[in-house]
Amino acid sequence: MNFYHQIALTKIKGVGPKTARALLTHCGSVQEILETNASTLAKIPGVNSRTANEIASKNYQEATEKEMAFVEKHQIKVLWIDNSDYPQKLRNCEDAPLVLYYKGNADLNKERMVSIVGTRNATSYGRKLCDTLIEQMQPLDTTIVSGLAYGIDIMAHKNALLHRIPTVGVLGHGLDRIYPATHREIASKMLQQGGLLTEFPSDSNLDRQNFPMRNRIIAGMSDVTIVIEAATKGGALITAEIANSYNRDVCAFPGAIDQLYSAGCNYLIKTNRAHLIRDAKDLCYLMNWEAPEKQTGIQLPLLPPELNKDQLHLYLFLQGKQQVGIDDITRYCNWPQSKLAMILLEMEMNGHITSLPGKMYKI
Template sequence: MSLLHQIALTKVKGIGPILGRHLVSRFGNAEAVFSASKQELTTIPGIGGHLADAILHAGALHEAENELRFVEKHRIQVLFSGNKDYPKRLDECPDAPLLLYYKGCADLNAARMVSIVGTRNATSYGKAVCSEFIEALLPYHTTVISGLAYGIDSFAHRNALTHGISTIGVLGHGLDRIYPAANREMAAKMLDCGGLLTEFPSGTKPDRQHFPMRNRIIAGLADVVIVVEAAAKGGALITAEIANTYNRDVCAFPGNLNQAFSAGCNYLIKTNRAHLITSVKDLAYLMNWEPEAKRTSSGQLELPISLGAPEQRVYDAIQAAGQMAIDDLLLKLQWPQSKLAITLLEMELKGVIAALPGKIYRAI
């Protein structure tokens, strides 16, 4: 497929994501859209004579040539809707961008993706919640997404980097700049532990109207949107609302009733627009996520939660067998049934084993 024509299609004024997808679906690919006749183009609902002329005019292709030179020079990936590298979660959303510009190393289709949003005027409470939450995400191997703005966004990215968690910043401008400028150093680090993503071409300024557009990408990229701290109005609530329309889970941390920057979270919870959470354990329960064990340099499993000696014996037995029935465990360990039952329950609560039907247990 022609990358030049894919970029050019987004340069035609009047063609948005929905109409662009319709054109590609009708003609097979972006290049074929520009090769179509005016008569063929005007058979498409939403394409009148004026817009057909705009497609056939060479202006969009000239603009695309400049953009192509920019992305090639700066080694930027161009992701077109429907292609294998385009984020699959986002591609399910009806108004997802037709094309994305991406620079970084993170997998945009990672198994677990969490968007974290909040006020630009983060309080000490919001910062503490964000910090503790992200650190606790480590055993779940998630990718953290946010908008690289001041406040909770920046705090989320910075804490993710601190803990070696992949983090993606979604921008409201082109990749030829970083806004706010104070985040340039952090953005550079994110390229080695995450990435930067935008639908806007080079030269696009961080204008006010671009940020609600950016918010739909933050919502659509993730499995779940977490609102840490938010006022009664603002971008975080817009992102949460969009996420609900995309059938994404939304979670919010409750806050002080008298704190202005908790009003948005409390409203989302009160109106059933968000699940109330107080920790990563609440999120893991909601999403049915289990922590993943790491491997040491010797290849042995290193559990994310420390186990006592009796629990370790049970875990080792189950892990070696793949799964074990409680009767087999009793025979192997030669323990009283009451001791084994209590140990198994404690291990379930810690999230290191899972109970299967028939009193069978498997290691996580």
């Protein structure tokens, strides 16, 4: 199918998703929009004279032809909003893009679509949560969606690839590049086990406002958005807010009250913007999905809220292990003996760990 007219509509200044919908409602088709004179177009509610003149000027033709050549050369799928291949969950959102550019083999309309987002500065706690959650999700027949950014996003993609779960990266730029460039190898693998999706044509600038726009696609094409770690400001919380505005489920992992990158998750839970989850079983319960009979990995219990940074570091090392000897703890922490002894004593007195015979410790 030739998508010339559909791509052309996205090249016209002043025509966004809402204006385009108004034009389609009155004109009936994209071709009819492009062939209607400016005075008639200007009478349509929501269309001003400047936009009407832009449509009638045909200034979009050169950019459209260039984009068509790029799409054909690189075998990119153009998904028009009325297409059966277009993500139907996203289509139901009022600000859904009219055109998406897609490369990959994942089904964008899979029954279970899960977005995983979080901070770009993931801690060891966040990394462990991400690793374990995705391992547990392997039997659930899901597709994992994220933004290919540093931190939780790229870890979600990597772990999905590791456990053979389809994963889709939503980009804040065209398919003529990968940003950040260090994720190019992962993106290449995702084309074989997932895909890359964007509303931005080739040669798009890496503008700051592109990324909140990308986040609405991440939220809109998924049944549930999971925030693993996030500060009180940033893209992950924007994605969660957008998901809430679409009446989609949002989940968040809680963390210690004094940890910067748990503050956003704790805020979402406290304000009833997100459901508290600890593992894939909690996710299945919330979404009314049939849980796997045997859960893989470990369940991560809630962290004691009063742990300081050093105590959290040691606690995460002990977590999931039956017992650990003092020599292994010393090698892992690499602290002076006096500091280690004081931290172990404090944690034991507060009931966070237990000492066992033979200088062994456990949670």
